[in-house]
Amino acid sequence: MNVHHPTTFDEALAAKAAGAVPLAGGTDLMVEVNFGHARPTEVVSLRRIDEVKEFEGRRIGSGVSWRRIENHGPRALAQAARTVGSPQIRNAGTIGGNLATASPAGDGHPFLAAVDAQIELASVDGRRTIPWDEFFVGVKKTSMADDELISAVVLPDSLPERHEFGKIGVRNAMVISTVCAVVTRDDQRTTVALGSVAPTPMRARRAEEMISAVSNPSDKDLAEFQRLVSDEVRPITDHRSTEEYRRHAAGVLSRRLLERCLR
Amino acid sequence: MSALIINFTLNGEPANARVLAPLSLLDVLRDQLELPGSKNACEQGECGSCSVMLDDELVCSCLVMAGDIEGSRVTTVEGMANGRVLNAVQQAMHEAGAVQCGFCTPGIVVAATDLFEANPKPTTDEIKEALAGNICRCTGYGAIIRAFEDLAGTT
Numbered sequence A: 001m002n003v004h005h006p007t008t009f010d011e012a013l014a015a016k017a018a019g020a021v022p023l024a025g026g027t028d029l030m031v032e033v034n035f036g037h038a039r040p041t042e043v044v045s046l047r048r049i050d051e052v053k054e055f056e057g058r059r060i061g062s063g064v065s066w067r068r069i070e071n072h073g074p075r076a077l078a079q080a081a082r083t084v085g086s087p088q089i090r091n092a093g094t095i096g097g098n099l100a101t102a103s104p105a106g107d108g109h110p111f112l113a114a115v116d117a118q119i120e121l122a123s124v125d126g127r128r129t130i131p132w133d134e135f136f137v138g139v140k141k142t143s144m145a146d147d148e149l150i151s152a153v154v155l156p157d158s159l160p161e162r163h164e165f166g167k168i169g170v171r172n173a174m175v176i177s178t179v180c181a182v183v184t185r186d187d188q189r190t191t192v193a194l195g196s197v198a199p200t201p202m203r204a205r206r207a208e209e210m211i212s213a214v215s216n217p218s219d220k221d222l223a224e225f226q227r228l229v230s231d232e233v234r235p236i237t238d239h240r241s242t243e244e245y246r247r248h249a250a251g252v253l254s255r256r257l258l259e260r261c262l263r
Numbered sequence B: 001m002s003a004l005i006i007n008f009t010l011n012g013e014p015a016n017a018r019v020l021a022p023l024s025l026l027d028v029l030r031d032q033l034e035l036p037g038s039k040n041a042c043e044q045g046e047c048g049s050c051s052v053m054l055d056d057e058l059v060c061s062c063l064v065m066a067g068d069i070e071g072s073r074v075t076t077v078e079g080m081a082n083g084r085v086l087n088a089v090q091q092a093m094h095e096a097g098a099v100q101c102g103f104c105t106p107g108i109v110v111a112a113t114d115l116f117e118a119n120p121k122p123t124t125d126e127i128k129e130a131l132a133g134n135i136c137r138c139t140g141y142g143a144i145i146r147a148f149e150d151l152a153g154t155t
């Protein structure tokens, strides 16, 4: 086997084009390796590349760890980061690895969906930037081409004034989301994005439209918002939860996050 | 498949290992380098019993690809004490009786040493959060938390 340790992104892109498997924090990939589901023979480690570790303004390099996002990220993304695994997992795990894995339960995804972030992809032929909803295409499936790496996540120039992340799971720490969500509110304009309730992260657009039309939501409005979220999500029953519970929890969680934004 | 020779610093000394497969650092530590202090209890990052410091960061060695540590610094639980003198975290656990079967102990020593280096006076909540990635099946955590509250002087 061979492990490349490039210090420049261009070298990593060349290795990727030649078929090497990227390795960032290893917190997803090594579980696959340890359980015999993956046996890469050519690996390109991204750990020594400064460019992907840059975190400046609205641009978050793909190699930025959850630990750094927990400490320096925008509020709701930092809240999400703090719930990823444990200190050990947050030190190693990166936002780029979280995106590339594209698990429906990825805790980093709802924030990106809620603020309409862009994903920057790179290959030896150049770079392209695509909206989050063109990046995720299915359960663990993305629109990245075989020769591409994620270079960065690009947030919009201005973030909504209020934004809150929440996650429901069987316990408080070290838990994969049963449902996770971000609600943003800016003046009246509200967005709500959810994870673990569909093959990809999703926005509850009807709920957004309904509540964005209300300047001072009453209990009745909040109940309607909750109902619309529950109605719009497309969860399944699996080993972590049932469709019914996820549907219910998605509505309740979104309402609570909206209430926090309104405070 | 050709083998890969990796060179790195292990507990302050130069070390090397020969890697044939995408093995984990944990496997290499235990099976090749005869450092069985880091334990293997899950191989999926859940239990923390394999915790080590990699270039000054606390990580699970079961999730580090051995071939990726070329040129890095690794400190295991074997590198925590100064010879036979326990470090403050080890001493605190010893005094509080925070060890039962001992399987989780190496990981907890590494994780708590990392905590106290960054934050010498953690609150109880900070202690708990820092140890969220370390599972203990015996103690119920009471004596472990007390050991570190005593060390922090926060009780």
Ligand SMILES: Cc1cc2nc3c(=O)[nH]c(=O)nc-3n(C[C@H](O)[C@H](O)[C@H](O)COP(=O)(O)OP(=O)(O)OC[C@H]3O[C@@H](n4cnc5c(N)ncnc54)[C@H](O)[C@@H]3O)c2cc1C
Pocket: A021, A022, A023, A024, A025, A026, A027, A028, A029, A030, A031, A046, A062, A063, A083, A084, A085, A086, A089, A092, A093, A094, A095, A096, A097, A098, A099, A100, A101, A105, A106, A107, A108, A148, A149, A150, A151, A174, A175, A176, A177, B044, B045, B046
């Ligand atoms: C115990 C444990 C708890 C966890 N808890 C959570 C949790 O609470 N929430 C959560 O969302 N996730 C969780 N995870 C999953 C994982 O930690 C995250 O998804 C993490 O962000 C993955 O990042 P990484 O850098 O470790 O990825 P890696 O494992 O290095 O890579 C993951 C995948 O992405 C590819 N890849 C990596 N970087 C790039 C790149 N720049 N471009 C293209 N492809 C790339 C790799 O080839 C691989 O296929 C947990 C994992 C473990 C083991």
Ligand code: FES
Pocket: B039, B040, B041, B042, B043, B044, B045, B046, B047, B048, B049, B050, B051, B060, B061, B062, B063
């Ligand atoms: S063996 Fe590494 S975390 Fe359990």
Ligand code: FES
Pocket: B098, B099, B100, B101, B102, B103, B104, B105, B135, B136, B137, B138, B139
């Ligand atoms: S003392 Fe037995 S697992 Fe912790």
